[in-house]
Amino acid sequence: MGDTNLDGLIETLHAIAAVKFGSFKLKSGQMSPIYIDLRVIVSYPKKMTEVADLMWQTVHGGESKFQHVCGVPYTALPIATCISVKQNIPMLIRRKEGKDYGTKKMVEGHFKVGDKCLIVEDIVTSGSSVLETVQTLNNEGIKVDQAIVLLDREQGGKSSLANHGITLHSVLTLTQVVKTLHRMGKIESSLVEQTEHFIKSNRHDITVPSSIKTSNTDNKKKVFAVCKSYRERSESCQHSLSKKLYSIMETKSTNLALSVDLTKSNDILQIVDTVGPFVCIVKTHVDIVEDFSQSFVNHLSDLAKKHNFILFEDRKFADIGNTVNCQYNNGIFKISSWADIVNVHPVPGEGVIAGIKQTGLSLGRGCLLVAEMSSKGNLATGDYTKAAVKMAENHKDFVIGFICQSRLTDDPNFIHMTPGVKLSSGDDALGQQYSTPEDAVINKGADVIIVGRGIIQATDPVSTAKQYQQAGYNAYLQTLK
Ligand SMILES: O=c1ccn([C@@H]2O[C@H](COP(=O)(O)O)[C@@H](O)[C@H]2O)c(=O)[nH]1
Numbered sequence: 001m002g003d004t005n006l007d008g009l010i011e012t013l014h015a016i017a018a019v020k021f022g023s024f025k026l027k028s029g030q031m032s033p034i035y036i037d038l039r040v041i042v043s044y045p046k047k048m049t050e051v052a053d054l055m056w057q058t059v060h061g062g063e064s065k066f067q068h069v070c071g072v073p074y075t076a077l078p079i080a081t082c083i084s085v086k087q088n089i090p091m092l093i094r095r096k097e098g099k100d101y102g103t104k105k106m107v108e109g110h111f112k113v114g115d116k117c118l119i120v121e122d123i124v125t126s127g128s129s130v131l132e133t134v135q136t137l138n139n140e141g142i143k144v145d146q147a148i149v150l151l152d153r154e155q156g157g158k159s160s161l162a163n164h165g166i167t168l169h170s171v172l173t174l175t176q177v178v179k180t181l182h183r184m185g186k187i188e189s190s191l192v193e194q195t196e197h198f199i200k201s202n203r204h205d206i207t208v209p210s211s212i213k214t215s216n217t218d219n220k221k222k223v224f225a226v227c228k229s230y231r232e233r234s235e236s237c238q239h240s241l242s243k244k245l246y247s248i249m250e251t252k253s254t255n256l257a258l259s260v261d262l263t264k265s266n267d268i269l270q271i272v273d274t275v276g277p278f279v280c281i282v283k284t285h286v287d288i289v290e291d292f293s294q295s296f297v298n299h300l301s302d303l304a305k306k307h308n309f310i311l312f313e314d315r316k317f318a319d320i321g322n323t324v325n326c327q328y329n330n331g332i333f334k335i336s337s338w339a340d341i342v343n344v345h346p347v348p349g350e351g352v353i354a355g356i357k358q359t360g361l362s363l364g365r366g367c368l369l370v371a372e373m374s375s376k377g378n379l380a381t382g383d384y385t386k387a388a389v390k391m392a393e394n395h396k397d398f399v400i401g402f403i404c405q406s407r408l409t410d411d412p413n414f415i416h417m418t419p420g421v422k423l424s425s426g427d428d429a430l431g432q433q434y435s436t437p438e439d440a441v442i443n444k445g446a447d448v449i450i451v452g453r454g455i456i457q458a459t460d461p462v463s464t465a466k467q468y469q470q471a472g473y474n475a476y477l478q479t480l481k
Pocket residue numbers: 259261285314372373374375403419420421432450451452453454
């Protein structure tokens with residue numbers, strides 16, 4: 001027997017087509033036999049207040065526990081409003097995008113630093129939307145340790161939120177919904193089985209993004225670490241260049257990429273020759289080299305062979321396909337002729353990949369998407385980052401990974417390379433933000449750490465490079481424990 005209140009609620013959700021059965025493509029791209037669309041609830045104000053009351057009872061609210069409630073935009077906003085009005089708890093509104101005029105606030109409403117807020121959400125799958133809201137509130141000094149959701153899809157959101165110190169309360173679970181509807185004779189038992197199978201095979205515990213770092217995160221936890229050896233990673237990826245990179249990383253015991261951002265070719269060649277033994281990648285910005293010549297790239301390629309590393313030109317192509325194809329092949333740099341890897345901004349759309357791929361694929365080159373950036377206030381976040389992952393998935397034959405600040409996917413075909421790394425965290429004067437090698441590898445899930453000035457501006461670049469190599473590699477070893 002079920003709880004009559006909840007049975008009634010499930011029956012209503014089914015009757016108003018908030019619960020649908022069929023074959024549905026989810027935001028994640030997965031096909032689901034069940035789809036829950038709680039947006040329709042705004043058309044049933046009485047039901048909406050009942051839902052809000054049930055959610056409040058489930059979290060055992062109590063006035064003193066929370067100074068605020070905040071709905072995850074957008075579907076949960078009316079439900080949060082009902083809770084706020086009925087329980088007389090001030091509401092906060094989290095903006096998805098900052099305004100470019102007026103106050104530029106990300107959180108609307110009056111609050112004090114240290115206030116506690118309850119997050120209200122309609123459905124939780126991986127927990128990432130809740131975490132995005134928590135992060136915005138945390139940035140303003142507001143504390144969050146509890147969230148209430150009407151329906152938990154049981155795909156890992158609860159445990160992922162727990163990893164961030166957030167207790168998820170749910171009124172309903174997906175299993176409960178299908179079992180109740182079956183008990184009521186509204187659906188066949190095969191649908192219950194299909195749903196249960198879907199839940200088991202589509203858990204998101206590890207893939208929770210991302211740049212999301214809440215104030216409750218224990219930085220020592222291996223939340224985003226990959227936990228697979230380079231040998232295993234090499235075996236499970238497809239692209240020959242990725243296999244080669246992992247094999248170099250294993251043989252040379254290094255996950256360090258040197259960003260050799262110097263402007264004289266001799267200085268570059270000299271530092272690369274001395275630091276080469278400790279790195280798996282050398283990353284260039286050839287357009288800053290004042291005396292660029294074909295002989296310079298020939299020497300660089302010789303050093304890549306001598307020290308067994310991969311050459312990555314950090315060109316960040318960002319134009320239409322035809323133009324980037326010309327930029328890749330022509331001009332004085334002729335990048336396609338010597339760079340194993342280049343990167344592109346996803347902003348122009350998939351044509352930017354196609355333009356590079358047209359030449360690069362047959363040469364065995366690879367491409368990285370700049371899915372996230374290390375610089376303060378950058379716009380490569382949220383839906384943009386998710387779209388970048390989708391683009392990469394559509395070009396697995398050529399895209400070998402991401403420039404990013406967090407683990408974006410579990411797909412072994414994608415290598416995560418993280419710039420903005422120094423032995424001690426902090427910022428530079430122009431918006432660069434640094435994390436430590438440990439933080440990048442263990443917490444952010446980086447496969448490769450990219451270090452520039454930390455090494456090239458050190459008084460002893462060689463011994464400093466060794467330090468980064470050891471720090472990065474030890475962090476990797478810790479993820480295997
Ligand atoms: O988000 C990004 C993307 C690229 N970079 C590049 O990495 C190096 C970092 O240099 P540091 O001296 O270690 O700051 C540099 O070439 C950037 O263009 C990045 O920093 N952030």
